[in-house]
Amino acid sequence: xxxxxxxxxxxxxxxxxxxxxxxxxxxxxxxxxxxxxxxxxxxxxxxxxxxxxxxxxxxxxxxxxxxxxxxxxxxxxxxxxxxxxxxxxxxxxxxxxxxxxxxxxxxxxxxxxxxxxxxxxxxxxxxxxxxxxxxxxxxxxxxxxxxxxxxxxxxxxxxxxxxxxxxxxxxxxxxxxxxxxxxxxxxxxxxxxxxxxxxxxxxxxxxxxxxxxxxxxxxxxxxxxxxxxxxxxxxxxxxxxxxxxxxxxxxxxxxxxxxxxxxxxxxxxxxxxxxxxxxxxxxxxxxxxxxxxxxxxxxxxxxxxxxxxxxxxxxxxxxxxxxxxxxxxxxxxxxxxxxxxxxxxxxxxxxxxxxxxxxxxxxxxxxxxxxxxxxxxxxxxxxxxxxxxxxxxxxxxxxxxxxxxxxxxxxxxxxxxxxxxxxxxxxxxxxxxxxxxxxxxxxxxxxxxxxxxxxxxxxxxxxxxxxxxxxxxxxxxxxxxxxxxxxxxxxxxxxxxxxxxxxxxxxxxxxxxxxxxxx
Amino acid sequence: xxxxxxxxxxxxxxxxxxxxxxxxxxxxxxxxxxxxxxxxxxxxxxxxxxxxxxxxxxxxxxxxxxxxxxxxxxxxxxxxxxxxxxxxxxxxxxxxxxxxxxxxxxxxxxxxxxxxxxxxxxxxxxxxxxxxxxxxxxxxxxxxxxxxxxxxxxxxxxxxxxxxxxxxxxx
Ligand SMILES: Cc1cc2nc3c(=O)[nH]c(=O)nc-3n(C[C@H](O)[C@H](O)[C@H](O)COP(=O)(O)O)c2cc1C
Ligand code: SF4
Ligand code: FES
Numbered sequence: 001x002x003x004x005x006x007x008x009x010x011x012x013x014x015x016x017x018x019x020x021x022x023x024x025x026x027x028x029x030x031x032x033x034x035x036x037x038x039x040x041x042x043x044x045x046x047x048x049x050x051x052x053x054x055x056x057x058x059x060x061x062x063x064x065x066x067x068x069x070x071x072x073x074x075x076x077x078x079x080x081x082x083x084x085x086x087x088x089x090x091x092x093x094x095x096x097x098x099x100x101x102x103x104x105x106x107x108x109x110x111x112x113x114x115x116x117x118x119x120x121x122x123x124x125x126x127x128x129x130x131x132x133x134x135x136x137x138x139x140x141x142x143x144x145x146x147x148x149x150x151x152x153x154x155x156x157x158x159x160x161x162x163x164x165x166x167x168x169x170x171x172x173x174x175x176x177x178x179x180x181x182x183x184x185x186x187x188x189x190x191x192x193x194x195x196x197x198x199x200x201x202x203x204x205x206x207x208x209x210x211x212x213x214x215x216x217x218x219x220x221x222x223x224x225x226x227x228x229x230x231x232x233x234x235x236x237x238x239x240x241x242x243x244x245x246x247x248x249x250x251x252x253x254x255x256x257x258x259x260x261x262x263x264x265x266x267x268x269x270x271x272x273x274x275x276x277x278x279x280x281x282x283x284x285x286x287x288x289x290x291x292x293x294x295x296x297x298x299x300x301x302x303x304x305x306x307x308x309x310x311x312x313x314x315x316x317x318x319x320x321x322x323x324x325x326x327x328x329x330x331x332x333x334x335x336x337x338x339x340x341x342x343x344x345x346x347x348x349x350x351x352x353x354x355x356x357x358x359x360x361x362x363x364x365x366x367x368x369x370x371x372x373x374x375x376x377x378x379x380x381x382x383x384x385x386x387x388x389x390x391x392x393x394x395x396x397x398x399x400x401x402x403x404x405x406x407x408x409x410x411x412x413x414x415x416x417x418x419x420x421x422x423x424x425x426x427x428x429x430x431x432x433x434x435x436x437x438x439x440x441x442x443x444x445x446x447x448x449x450x451x452x453x454x455x456x457x458x459x460x461x462x463x464x465x466x467x468x469x470x471x472x473x474x475x476x477x478x479x480x481x482x483x484x485x486x487x488x489x490x491x492x493x494x495x496x497x498x499x500x501x502x503x504x505x506x507x508x509x510x511x512x513x514x515x516x517x518x519x
Numbered sequence: 520x521x522x523x524x525x526x527x528x529x530x531x532x533x534x535x536x537x538x539x540x541x542x543x544x545x546x547x548x549x550x551x552x553x554x555x556x557x558x559x560x561x562x563x564x565x566x567x568x569x570x571x572x573x574x575x576x577x578x579x580x581x582x583x584x585x586x587x588x589x590x591x592x593x594x595x596x597x598x599x600x601x602x603x604x605x606x607x608x609x610x611x612x613x614x615x616x617x618x619x620x621x622x623x624x625x626x627x628x629x630x631x632x633x634x635x636x637x638x639x640x641x642x643x644x645x646x647x648x649x650x651x652x653x654x655x656x657x658x659x660x661x662x663x664x665x666x667x668x669x670x671x672x673x674x675x676x677x678x679x680x681x682x683x684x685x686x687x688x689x690x
Contacts, residue, residue: 012660015675047662184657186618192659222600224565225614225658227671262558263565266602268656282560283592284599300557342662344623349662372624381619385656417620417661431622437655 003029003036003081006054006061008111010043010196011228012189017068018051025053026067028076042197044111045351046098046517047126054093057083068481098367104353105327105337106314107190110197115232118239121200129316133208134253138168141212146317147323149335152273153178154308155383155412155488157401158336160315163305166295167213168278170303175215178280178299178306181222181229182264182271182396187343187386187415193351194339195222195229198313199236203246203259205312208319210257213305218259224266235260268385272487274304275441287487308413310339331357333398334411342368344417345377354399361395363416375420379504383412385435386492388499389428401417408499410492414416419426425504430458432496435490436481446480447490453477454497467509474501538577545570548579550585559586560596564603573604608651609644611689614668618657621664625678629665630654632679636686650686 005025008018017341022038029036044052049065053075062083064075071088078084083091085238090096104110112122121127133141146161167175181201183191195202219495222230237259240246241512248256262280264270270279275289277299298304318326327335334356340363342349345370354363364377371377379389388409390397397403404411419428433454454477461470478494485491502506538546553559563582567574574597583593591659598601613632637645637652644651660666663675669685677685 011658011673012663012675015660015666015673016663041528072599183659186657187620187661188657189659189661225655225668228673260562264602265561265600266655267600279561280558282596284560284595344661344664346662385619415620415661417623419623423623426620428619431619439656 001032003079003281004039004056006039006056007051008039008043009040009115009228010193011499012047013043013050013052014228016047016050016066020069021051021053021067021072022041025074028072032076034076034490036344039114041113041364042095042115043193043351044099045098045107045193046348047350048348052090053094055083056078057081059092061093063089063090065090066157068333079338097129098348098352099348102353103337103355103365104318104324105329106201106310107194107198107339107351108317108352109201110193111296113198115197116201116235116239118200118236118243118245121198125320127204127239127316128201129319130204130207130245130251132319133211134251134255136212136213141166141208141319142317144323148326148331149323149330150311150314150318150326151334151401151415152308152312152340153310155185155410157411160307161310163295163307164212166208166293166427167305168191168297172303174217174300174302174342174410175213176299176302176304177213177215177218179206179207179218179220179302179312180271180273180276180306180308181226182228182276183223183309183413184268184271184293185386185415187381187417188341188384188413189343189415190339190341190351192226192229194309194313195226196232199233200240200245201313201316202233202309203236205249205315206259207246207257208315209305209307209312213253213303215303215305216256216258218257219260219280219299220259221270221280222261223262223271224263230261230263237261242479268435269441269487269489272489275487276306277304284441286443289486310413329355331398332402333402334402338399338411338414340399340414340416342416342418344381345371345420346372346418347372356400357398359396360390360396360416363397363399368416368418369500371418371420373420373422375419378421378423379419379425379428379500381417381419381496382415383434384408384415386410386488386495387412387415388495389425389503390499400438406498408495410495425500425507426458426462429497429508430455431498432461432493432500433458436493439489441487441489444484444490445485447486447493450477450481450484451490451493454481454493461508464509471508473500521666533679538581540576542571542575542578543581545683546581547585548674550582554586560593561600564597564600571607573607604642605615606644607657609648611649612651612653612668612672613656614653614658616656616658616660616666616668617654618661620657620661624664624666624676629667629677629679629682631683636679636683 045254052065054068078086150156275285279285339353436451534568667674667677
């Protein structure tokens with residue numbers, strides 16, 4: 001018997017026991033004298049089904065999941081090789097509704113290929129974007145990215161093409177491409193999945209950015225909480241060098257592009273782009289005043305393209321299929337697709353790449369299947385720790401940058417964190433202030449001092465000491481933070497705090513708190 | 520840098536003592552290997568912490584001299600970043616995710632259980648030197664929290680019972 005199996009090596013799949021499953025597969029194969037090739041892939045992003053075991057059949061790939069070691073003997077007995085009947089059988093992988101209804105442009109290969117095999121990458125349309133880019137002028141590459149409508153996926157949604165054009169148009173002896181892989185937002189893991197599941201895509205995107213902007217050196221600033229991604233990227237970069245896809249005269253083009261991974265050190269603020277640049281230069285991650293923009297004076301004082309992982313990883317398909325192809329997805333001014341991440345108290349957590357425009361409700365219920373606990377979903381935090389808490393009455397809002405801004409929320413990096421009706425929204429508001437205090441870079445007073453005051457005011461409010469006065473103080477403080485902060489850490493901390501206060505006022509006043517949470 | 524509410528205040532710069540010979544060699548190995556990198560300080564600090572488990576305060580003058588920086592600069596960088604530590608950790612480092620997606624599925628209860636069970640708070644090490652407890656704000660495992668990183672290994676859906684089982688399995 002010859003078996004070709006696929007099992008993820010994504011960090012979450014490993015955390016759920018994929019390595020034990022792999023061992024059980026080999027033990028079983030040995031016992032049955034079967035020859036097994038086990039391809040370790042990224043994750044398909046259906047985390048409630050991990051470890052997901054797939055088998056290559058004549059009808060394509062068939063999935064079983066979640067497969068734990070004790071299930072493996074039964075699977076072999078059931079005729080795994082032919083997709084035999086078994087309670088864990090899910091059918092053809094790409095027909096699983098959660099996947100079938102997705103529009104995977106950026107995540108097309110993640111979960112499908114071996115992330116460290118350059119040959120696999122090439123066989124699945126990899127490096128076609130770079131080959132096109134090598135035949136284009138820098139200005140044409142930039143135009144293509146601009147025309148695609150691609151906006152930054154790291155949070156601020158700034159048009160990528162405009163940033164690239166600024167770097168291209170700024171004369172300098174040296175330019176840089178920096179990838180922001182700090183992914184500090186709670187509820188987000190698409191950067192991690194992409195780096196672990198398709199690292200060559202990010203390398204290709206950064207190389208194209210280098211050609212477009214005239215930069216010959218790139219850095220990936222990766223958070224140190226991602227050891228798996230670090231290993232995968234390091235290995236993939238070495239392979240790309242060895243095969244001539246990085247370095248001097250890449251692919252015989254007379255163009256150079258060097259790439260290196262640098263690790264962060266557990267500071268959320270280093271995801272802010274100017275703080276990140278400070279950190280890369282070897283200093284405390286303190287936010288810089290703007291202007292100058294990083295596109296004009298960035299890393300080591302040179303013009304720098306700085307983009308999020310997903311922004312850069314979206315570029316190859318734009319070059320390969322054309323700007324119109326990408327722009328045809330989406331709604332309004334939100335073009336293309338966004339890999340949404342379903343997290344928190346949700347039954348079917350995972351990655352959903354869809355064109356902008358589906359509603360939050362569709363995401364939470366059609367994909368997410370409601371809460372994990374089975375209780376009603378009471379609030380959803382979208383866009384990370386600086387994103388607003390959205391109440392159920394707003395779940396019909398389309399996932400679109402402008403529509404979310406319209407309800408005082410933000411899409412950010414596309415993380416969606418669900419809470420059921422046991423959540424204490426006052427505790428969430430308090431945490432937002434505490435987090436701001438913990439992560440403040442210390443440059444401005446409202447953020448540095450005001451956030452600690454914020455925690456104290458919330459504590460007094462919850463203790464019932466002159467609650468009207470405390471609430472007014474809290475609102476004042478938020479006002480000061482909003483207008484007196486240099487960056488969005490201080491500037492947006494009021495979003496989770498005030499949305500909690502405004503949408504869930506009952507959680508903040510003691511009589512009802514006593515009723516809900518006891519004295 | 521502003522520390523969180525449950526954490527200790529910044530410690531003042533400590534007086535310099537002689538660095539153990541073996542530690543000194545490791546530090547010099549790191550600076551020799553990495554000093555030519557642009558912005559070498561963070562890579563050097565990572566390399567030192569990887570090799571020694573922490574960045575001894577007595578290594579600061581050496582790192583500063585080797586990289587042509589002032590002691591205050593090096594100290595300032597170490598104290599800014601939550602990941603760098605100035606005291607040796609226990610045999611195992613437990614990082615509990617405190618961020619929102621994990622809160623939504625019971626991280627607060629897990630954190631309390633861990634403190635009670637180990638009898639220590641964050642940034643502390645058990646008396647027997649086995650465990651150091653650290654907070655972390657997201658491990659990218661947000662669809663399957665509560666999340667716990669034990670040394671470099673990630674664990675998903677960790678409840679109190681699972682936590683105890685994991686600890687018992689460790690030397
Ligand atoms: C406090 C703070 C944290 C941030 N964290 C991240 C992050 O982890 N990853 C990221 O890509 N962008 C982050 N950003 C946004 C960056 O400042 C910047 O907008 C982004 O790197 C630009 O890339 P993009 O245009 O491709 O999104 C953060 C911003 C702030 C204010
Ligand atoms: S708002 Fe906070 S994090 Fe941002 S620059 Fe000011 S002090 Fe630093
Ligand atoms: S919030 Fe805990 S892993 Fe992301």
